[in-house]
Amino acid sequence: MHIAEGFLPFSWAVFWWLVSLPFLLIGMRSMAxxxxxxxxxxxxxxxxxxxTFVLSALKLPSVTGSCSHPTGTGxxxxxxxxxxMTVLGSVxxxxxxxxxxxxxxxxxxxxxxxxxxxxxxxxxxxxxxLNSTGNTRLAVFAAAALADLAxxxxxxxxxxxxFPAASGGFSASFLKFGSxxxxxxxxxAITEGLLTVLVWxxxxxxxxxxxxxxxxxAQKA
Amino acid sequence: MTNPKPQQRAQHNWLLVAGVLALTIFPLLFxxxxxxxxxxxxxxxxxxxxxxxxxxxxxxxxxxxSEIESLLFSSQAALGAGVIGYVIGLYRGRSEGRNQTxxxxxxxxxxxxxxxxxx
Numbered sequence: 604m605h606i607a608e609g610f611l612p613f614s615w616a617v618f619w620w621l622v623s624l625p626f627l628l629i630g631m632r633s634m635a636x637x638x639x640x641x642x643x644x645x646x647x648x649x650x651x652x653x654x655t656f657v658l659s660a661l662k663l664p665s666v667t668g669s670c671s672h673p674t675g676t677g678x679x680x681x682x683x684x685x686x687x688m689t690v691l692g693s694v695x696x697x698x699x700x701x702x703x704x705x706x707x708x709x710x711x712x713x714x715x716x717x718x719x720x721x722x723x724x725x726x727x728x729x730x731x732x733l734n735s736t737g738n739t740r741l742a743v744f745a746a747a748a749l750a751d752l753a754x755x756x757x758x759x760x761x762x763x764x765x766f767p768a769a770s771g772g773f774s775a776s777f778l779k780f781g782s783x784x785x786x787x788x789x790x791x792a793i794t795e796g797l798l799t800v801l802v803w804x805x806x807x808x809x810x811x812x813x814x815x816x817x818x819x820x821a822q823k824a
Numbered sequence: 825m826t827n828p829k830p831q832q833r834a835q836h837n838w839l840l841v842a843g844v845l846a847l848t849i850f851p852l853l854f855x856x857x858x859x860x861x862x863x864x865x866x867x868x869x870x871x872x873x874x875x876x877x878x879x880x881x882x883x884x885x886x887x888x889x890s891e892i893e894s895l896l897f898s899s900q901a902a903l904g905a906g907v908i909g910y911v912i913g914l915y916r917g918r919s920e921g922r923n924q925t926x927x928x929x930x931x932x933x934x935x936x937x938x939x940x941x942x943x
Contacts, residue, residue: 606863607867609880609881609882610870610879613880647911649907650911652907653908656903657900657905660897660898661901662861664848664851664852665851665862667855669862670859701884703885703887703893703900704883704884707883758866762866762870766870766877768873776873783862783865783866784866790851794847797843797847801840802912804840806912806915809916810915811919813915
């Protein structure tokens with residue numbers, strides 16, 4: 604899902620930066636509020652950040668015969684709500700853009716929008732709507748997997764908007780990018796869902812105190 | 825909502841790990857492909873859609889080789905895994921410590937004749 608440095612036309616690069624910046628500011632405020640009111644949650648915040656760090660570094664093989672990586676943003680969004688992951692996801696993307704020549708500064712706005720904004724939002728919405736049915740682990744799985752997939756669908760959409768096909772325009776282009784990104788991502792999304800449930804199970808066993816605090820936070824919001 | 829007992833959950837965890845391994849190994853065994861990165865394929869698709877498009881900005885850092893790239897990627901994963909292990913380990917140690925003090929305080933509160941069975 605990393606759009607490479609310089610691979611969005613200037614106007615689109617600026618556009619996605621402008622779209623993403625307000626979300627980043629909301630995220631920073633939300634994170635500052637959580638750490639101020641509940642400093643004991645900082646460790647769990649580190650866990651959520653570390654999870655994205657690991658998962659976005661793993662390039663896994665897929666059934667399409669190509670490789671891609673999960674995003675790991677679902678877990679943090681399920682725990683802390685959608686905004687905190689905007690900050691943590693952006694930190695990961697910035698790290699990769701600066702040190703790994705993966706993604707880029709000009710395309711950071713667009714990559715932030717797909718991985719650090721839409722992904723966490725999808726995770727949070729899916730988790731909230733499925734959790735009320737009572738099967739929490741299914742809700743965690745679906746939230747993480749769909750966030751992963753949504754991120755790649757957004758990337759395909761961003762590229763199709765910037766590079767519409769000469770014949771067929773946006774939709775032809777979207778199909779092309781979608782077949783590269785979204786289909787490759789299907790098994791990886793399942794993998795991410797399973798790994799997120801794994802960490803969730805650990806937290807259920809050993810981190811009940813934090814989970815209860817987070818539940819109270821979510822109810823207040 | 826009823827949660828499964830810790831022991832059941834541990835079994836589920838092995839199933840989860842097995843699922844991840846199966847999903848990762850299956851394509852390598854049954855699908856022939858170059859296993860190139862989808863990010864790179866996206867870039868190629870741009871080049872076929874707009875052959876005269878040129879990247880207008882270069883990455884600030886040029887990695888000298890793919891070895892260095894894999895070093896950085898594995899460092900990223902290692903750092904993250906270290907933090908996850910630290911946090912979960914700390915939580916686990918904390919809850920086990922709490923269980924121990926719980927059982928100690930219970931056994932000291934109970935009547936003397938119950939003590940042998942608590943040991």
